[in-house]
Each structure stands twice: as C-alpha cells, then as structure tokens.
Amino acid sequence: MTEAHPKPGLSEQLVEGLLELIADERLAPGDSLPTVRVLAERFSVTTPTIREALRRLQTTDAVRMRHGSGIYVGDGIHRTLMPNPNSAPMKDELILQLVDARLTIEPGIAALTATNRSEESLQRLELALDTAKRDSTDHRPHLNFHRELAGGSGNQVLFEVVDSLLSARGREQKALRALIEDRRRDYEEHLAIFDAVRSGDAAAAEEHTRHHLEQLRTEVARQLGRAE
Structure with missing residues (x-):
C-alpha cells in the first residue's frame, strides 16, 4: 500500500501561495508586495500567521521585510539552490572536503568563463x-x-553552487584565508587566472585555477597537520 503524502500545513500553503503571487504578478527583486494586512485579507488568515510565512521566505531571501518601509521581493527568489543558513561549523576533515569540492568544480567553471567572458x-x-x-581599513x-x-x-546553477559554498560556509572560508601564508603568491595565481580569462584561453584558465586550488589544498592540509 502506497503511503499518502502528508497534507502541507497552513504555513507551507501560505509560502506556496505567496510564491505563486510573486510569479503571477511577475514581480522581480526589489519590487514591493502588498502590506501584511492586505496579504492576510487576501489569504483569509490573521496578520501573525502571514508574518510567519513571510519570515520563512525571508530566511532564503525570497522576500525582504523592511521595518517602516514594506515588504519586497528578494534576490533569492530566482535561486535554484539554497544554502543551509543554520549549518554547524565544519571539522578539519570537512574543511579539506570543501577545498576538494571546489577543486572538482571551479577549474571547469574558469574554462567556461573564459569562453563566455563579457566586459562586465x-x-x-x-x-x-x-x-x-586593499588595506583592512x-x-x-x-x-x-x-x-x-x-x-x-553564464551558468546560474554553477554560480549558485560556488556562491553557496562561499556564502553558507563563511566561517570555513574565513578560516581558509587565514591559513594562506603567502598572500603575494595567492594574488599572482588569481592574476594568472584573470589573464587567461581575459584572453579567452579556456584551457589556461582551467589549468591555472586547478593549480591554484591544489596549492590551497596542500597549504591547508599542512596547516591542519594532514599533509599527504
């Protein structure tokens, strides 16, 4: 016997309804939504109930509630991937896995960027x-x-993968930067990637990015006492 899917609760229904409203009205990031009172009347619920649904959407930046100003569509409305905003700090082994993930993904992205580069x-x-x-000040x-x-x-999904790793794992990224001893070398490796992208050399952009992240992994492993 197939188990029936549980019926979504009121909060989930309101979240779906608000997202449908944004889609139906073709609202874009920065566009305003009706007031809480108007939304509550529209969905036949109390204002605290609609606020709870809005807070859920706010955690993923689908909407932004500005005190004294109103409710606006957030940049997260178009995201296809969403980082966990409540993730626990990573242990040393997972920090290395984070670098490994980037090493797997980013060289190919650099090649794609070299091919699709724009002036912007x-x-x-x-x-x-x-x-x-820049100076820290x-x-x-x-x-x-x-x-x-x-x-x-030019690939939104790939951008969101990298953005999620860098944003959701901000603590770990800060720790990684702190482990980089040779800042000059780090800058020069970035510069080599940039030059390859600017010249449209996809193979060189991919190779420079791979080398840069391999150097990062080696340095992190050494600093964490896990040199291979």
Whole structure:
C-alpha cells in the first residue's frame, strides 16, 4: 500500500501561495508586495500567521521585510539552490572536503568563463583582484574573486553552487584565508587566472585555477597537520 503524502500545513500553503503571487504578478527583486494586512485579507488568515510565512521566505531571501518601509521581493527568489543558513561549523576533515569540492568544480567553471567572458564580468574580476590588495581599513565593497569567476560563466546553477559554498560556509572560508601564508603568491595565481580569462584561453584558465586550488589544498592540509 502506497503511503499518502502528508497534507502541507497552513504555513507551507501560505509560502506556496505567496510564491505563486510573486510569479503571477511577475514581480522581480526589489519590487514591493502588498502590506501584511492586505496579504492576510487576501489569504483569509490573521496578520501573525502571514508574518510567519513571510519570515520563512525571508530566511532564503525570497522576500525582504523592511521595518517602516514594506515588504519586497528578494534576490533569492530566482535561486535554484539554497544554502543551509543554520549549518554547524565544519571539522578539519570537512574543511579539506570543501577545498576538494571546489577543486572538482571551479577549474571547469574558469574554462567556461573564459569562453563566455563579457566586459562586465572582466571588470568585476578586475575589481575582485583590486579588493585583495586593499588595506583592512578600506570599507569599500569587497568582491570575492572566485565568486566573480563563477558569475562570469553564464551558468546560474554553477554560480549558485560556488556562491553557496562561499556564502553558507563563511566561517570555513574565513578560516581558509587565514591559513594562506603567502598572500603575494595567492594574488599572482588569481592574476594568472584573470589573464587567461581575459584572453579567452579556456584551457589556461582551467589549468591555472586547478593549480591554484591544489596549492590551497596542500597549504591547508599542512596547516591542519594532514599533509599527504
């Protein structure tokens, strides 16, 4: 006998209803939604109930609630992959696995970016290179080189994979950066990747990225006392 799927609860139904509303109205990130009171009336629920559904959507950045301003569609509305915002800190072995995952994924992404490069993606990569040279007191927006490298690939799913690894695992990424002793070498390896992407050399972009991440893995393994 096939087990029936449980009926979604009210909160899940409201989340689905709100997402359908956004889709039906063709709302984009930054567009405003009706007020909580109007939404509650629309779905025939109390305002605390609709707020709970909105908070669930807020955790994945599908909506943004701004006190005194309103409710807006968030950038996360178009994400196909979503990192776990409540993930526990990684142990040493998992930090190495994180580098291994990037080593598997990012060289191919670099090759794709070299093929699909645009003037905008090259400018953002160059800004990311500049970020690495800034003083710690410089409060201008910081761009992550590997995130921008994935963003230039033209593949939203691949970008979200890398973005999830870098964003959801922020603690581990910060720990990884702290383990990099030779900052100059790290910058020069990024520069080599950028030059290959800019020239449209997919093979070189892939090779430089693989070499860069292999160096990172070796350094991390050594720092964690797991040199192979």
